[in-house]
Amino acid sequence: MFEILAAAGTGAAAAPPAWLNWLPIVGMVVIFWFLIIRPQMKRQKEHQEKVSSLKKGDQVVTQGGLVGKVVKVEDDFVHIDLAKDVRVKAVKHTIGDIIPPGGTPAND
Template sequence: MFEILAAASGAAAEAPPAWINWLPIIGMILIFWFLIIRPQMKRTKEHQQKVAGLKKGDQVITQGGLVGKITKVDDTYAEVELAQGVRVKAVKHTIGDVIPKGGSAAND
């Protein structure tokens, strides 16, 4: 009698395959990738392209919120004119955005 119960309980307590235990972890990694990591990488790439394309005369917004016009650009720095006669030297990567032509004018 004990043999029958032991055989029945052994068949019922069979564990699922090991790869099934990894499915929730793989699912969470995929969710993080598509909802957080991938969009951030896309934004970073777009920002790097904007910074690489800076040229004299572009109107920009710094990450500190200052609006000005680019007067000089080199590999690392951009000179930004904030007002008439007021120029600051900014690291290019601190330029937050480029204002498209036809946007509100700075330094008028």
């Protein structure tokens, strides 16, 4: 009688398939992709498009919080007029945002 119970117990304790162990990890990767990585890549692409479309006369905000008007655009640098007789040379990719026309004037 004990032999029958022992044989029945070993069949019930079979291990789950190996792919089932990887399912939670794959699920977390998919969640991270759609909630974190993909939106960040989209924001980065939008920022690169903004920076590449900079032109003279645009009002910008740097990532450091300085607000000014673009005076000259070079390949990697932008010259920004912060106030009367105050001009700063900034790396192009440190531009945080472009203020749309009709926004708060930077130098007035």
